[in-house]
Amino acid sequence: MSxxxxxxxxxxxxxxxxxxxxxxxxDGQVTAVVGGDGSGKSTLLHVIVGLLDxxxxxxxxxxxxxxxYSAAGSGIYPDLxxxxxLLFSAAAYGLSPAxxxxxxxxxxxxxxxxxxxxxxxxxxxxxxxxxxxxxxxxLHRPALLVLDEPTTGIDPVSRADAWWLISLAxxxxxxxxxxxxxxxxxxxxxxVLLLENGRVLASGPPADIVEGLPGExxxxxxxxxxxxxxxxxxxxxxxxxxxxxxxxxxxxxxxxVVPDLNDAVVVASLRRDxxxxxxxx
Amino acid sequence: xxxxxRTRGEPAVLAMVVKELRQLKRDRRTLAMMVFLPVLxxxxxxxxxxxxxxxxxxxxxxxxxxxxxxHLPPPFSLSRVLAHxxxxxxxxxxxxxxxxxAVFAAxxxxxxxxxxxxxxxxxxxxxxxxxxEGSGHVGLRPVxxxxxxxxxxxSDVMVPGLAxxxxxxxxTVITSLGVVRERQSGTLEQLAVMPLRPTDVYxxxxxxxxxxxxxxxxxxxxxxxxxFGVPFAGSIALFALxxxxxxxxxxxxxxxxxxxxxxxxxxxxxxxxxxxxQIMLSGLIFPLSSMAPGVRWIGYVLPLTYFVEIARGVxxxxxxxxxxxxxxxxxxxLGAVVVGLATLRFRRMLSPAHPRRRSDRTSVPKPxx
Numbered sequence: 001m002s003x004x005x006x007x008x009x010x011x012x013x014x015x016x017x018x019x020x021x022x023x024x025x026x027d028g029q030v031t032a033v034v035g036g037d038g039s040g041k042s043t044l045l046h047v048i049v050g051l052l053d054x055x056x057x058x059x060x061x062x063x064x065x066x067x068x069y070s071a072a073g074s075g076i077y078p079d080l081x082x083x084x085x086l087l088f089s090a091a092a093y094g095l096s097p098a099x100x101x102x103x104x105x106x107x108x109x110x111x112x113x114x115x116x117x118x119x120x121x122x123x124x125x126x127x128x129x130x131x132x133x134x135x136x137x138x139l140h141r142p143a144l145l146v147l148d149e150p151t152t153g154i155d156p157v158s159r160a161d162a163w164w165l166i167s168l169a170x171x172x173x174x175x176x177x178x179x180x181x182x183x184x185x186x187x188x189x190x191x192v193l194l195l196e197n198g199r200v201l202a203s204g205p206p207a208d209i210v211e212g213l214p215g216e217x218x219x220x221x222x223x224x225x226x227x228x229x230x231x232x233x234x235x236x237x238x239x240x241x242x243x244x245x246x247x248x249x250x251x252x253x254x255x256x257v258v259p260d261l262n263d264a265v266v267v268a269s270l271r272r273d274x275x276x277x278x279x280x281x
Numbered sequence: 282x283x284x285x286x287r288t289r290g291e292p293a294v295l296a297m298v299v300k301e302l303r304q305l306k307r308d309r310r311t312l313a314m315m316v317f318l319p320v321l322x323x324x325x326x327x328x329x330x331x332x333x334x335x336x337x338x339x340x341x342x343x344x345x346x347x348x349x350x351x352h353l354p355p356p357f358s359l360s361r362v363l364a365h366x367x368x369x370x371x372x373x374x375x376x377x378x379x380x381x382x383a384v385f386a387a388x389x390x391x392x393x394x395x396x397x398x399x400x401x402x403x404x405x406x407x408x409x410x411x412x413x414e415g416s417g418h419v420g421l422r423p424v425x426x427x428x429x430x431x432x433x434x435x436s437d438v439m440v441p442g443l444a445x446x447x448x449x450x451x452x453t454v455i456t457s458l459g460v461v462r463e464r465q466s467g468t469l470e471q472l473a474v475m476p477l478r479p480t481d482v483y484x485x486x487x488x489x490x491x492x493x494x495x496x497x498x499x500x501x502x503x504x505x506x507x508x509f510g511v512p513f514a515g516s517i518a519l520f521a522l523x524x525x526x527x528x529x530x531x532x533x534x535x536x537x538x539x540x541x542x543x544x545x546x547x548x549x550x551x552x553x554x555x556x557x558x559q560i561m562l563s564g565l566i567f568p569l570s571s572m573a574p575g576v577r578w579i580g581y582v583l584p585l586t587y588f589v590e591i592a593r594g595v596x597x598x599x600x601x602x603x604x605x606x607x608x609x610x611x612x613x614x615l616g617a618v619v620v621g622l623a624t625l626r627f628r629r630m631l632s633p634a635h636p637r638r639r640s641d642r643t644s645v646p647k648p649x650x
Contacts, residue, residue, distance in 0.1 A: 049474050053633040064476040075471035092475040
């Protein structure tokens with residue numbers, strides 16, 4: 001079974017939060033929704049889990065008891081302990097306390113949360129809270145697991161832990177959708193949906209998105225000339241320059257590089273900007 | 282040079298003042314409270330706050346009733362004449378809370394019966410009677426008897442009222458924080474996704490407070506009877522019925538306030554705005570009969586008015602259900618309305634938000650990103 005949305009549009013007053021967005025979320029796979037702040041990621045996830053009605057379009061989601069959701073910021077009760085948070089959610093989804101404990105045990109172990117079992121949600125670090133949010137969302141083995149920025153603002157070790165959980169949920173057969181601002185992270189997903197200003201810039205498996213990148217990307221050691229500014233960006237200590245066609249560039253310097261998802265994301269965004277120079281809303 | 286030292290620009294304190302004013306301007310509710318509330322309070326409570334009883338509704342009973350009724354001296358004001366009534370009926374008039382004073386007029390003797398549970402009215406009546414006697418007012422030298430609170434003890438009157446007030450406080454103020462806490466911690470969104478019905482959430486929210494409210498009620502009444510010797514003349518079951526209905530109203534109002542507030546500060550503000558008029562206008566402190574008519578009607582809308590009536594009626598006068606059906610019915614109706622509204626608010630908070638209107642779930646009024 002595949003969940004997702006087709007041609008979904010959402011407007012907040014005059015702002016188009018989502019515009020003609022389609023996404024398929026396959027069982028047993030992780031789909032990453034990538035975009036900057038305000039790109040429409042949360043709005044899309046809200047539509048998928050049913051927190052928000054779309055103005056137009058079709059939404060395919062399982063019944064509520066088969067949906068798992070972790071809100072941005074984790075949605076953990078600050079005044080309940082780790083265990084109480086899990087037990088409440090488990091009960092809401094019809095899981096017995098014994099089943100919930102048995103299921104949560106290995107996750108808490110792996111997340112180093114076992115010792116914090118009786119600590120209050122409000123006393124957890126941001127990373128612990130986020131991981132707990134993911135554990136809670138997958139406790140009842142949902143068919144569709146929706147995670148809103150589960151790894152934002154947490155340290156690399158916690159992020160790896162969170163991904164262990166996310167991969168596990170997919171391996172158990174859940175269709176997983178997560179929102180993230182980190183492109184590197186999206187590379188681990190089976191499928192990526194790139195959002196900007198509520199519209200899809202690119203979608204598909206990360207390799208396909210990179211593969212489909214037209215033209216070529218070169219690495220420059222210094223800032224490219226002003227005339228190329230619209231097609232160049234900084235990457236670490238060097239600069240990248242994208243040329244729409246694979247032809248000898250006017251710029252002699254620089255080496256062609258094998259682009260990665262990061263490059264593909266930037267190029268997709270540049271192409272949009274070049275196509276709509278006014279940035280029409 | 283000190284890094285904190287300022288070399289130019291406006292003084293730091295001015296920047297702080299400007300910032301505070303800007304923030305205050307954004308918080309319309311607080312601003313409105315600061316400007317309009319004092320005016321409203323002084324006007325409303327100014328008219329309500331009066332211990333002076335100028336009018337004492339009186340029922341005149343007995344064979345000589347028509348004659349006595351014709352010459353009833355102020356501040357006694359004729360409310361009803363029962364020419365064929367007995368003295369027991371005069372007592373029943375008081376017990377049922379129909380009027381705070383009754384005159385039993387028979388040829389042999391005239392008896393004035395006063396309801397001690399209407400403390401200020403009874404005290405005013407006693408003073409007036411003493412004055413009338415001193416001035417050698419024509420005719421009757423009545424025997425005066427205070428019923429239901431013969432010692433005119435303040436605690437007897439206040440304890441049932443305080444029980445009501447405590448119930449209101451628990452129900453409204455404490456419950457009002459319940460939903461708003463979910464909103465602020467971002468967990469309301471999480472609840473909305475869970476397979477819970479709005480009624481599950483609503484009942485789950487109020488049930489613990491309901492239990493605490495009932496426990497508080499028992500403690501307060503027991504303390505009143507045990508420590509202050511307040512009588513409990515009537516039926517415990519009737520009292521409990523009134524308390525449960527009142528608690529439903531109070532909890533419903535609390536939840537309603539909570540669902541209308543964006544943060545705990547707003548919830549407390551609103552709760553106080555609901556609480557204060559009830560304390561002042563319910564007859565708990567100031568007798569309703571001595572309030573200006575323009576203000577008195579507010580009292581007749583407030584739930585506390587009716588529970589104070591029930592609590593004093595049952596505890597002090599042993600009033601039967603037949604005498605209290607009106608306040609009971611009103612509380613039941615009000616409870617149904619309040620609970621209905623609160624459930625609707627819950628449904629709206631927990632069902633999918635429509636993009637056209639602002640989501641009720643977020644505390645930040647901006648579209649999700």
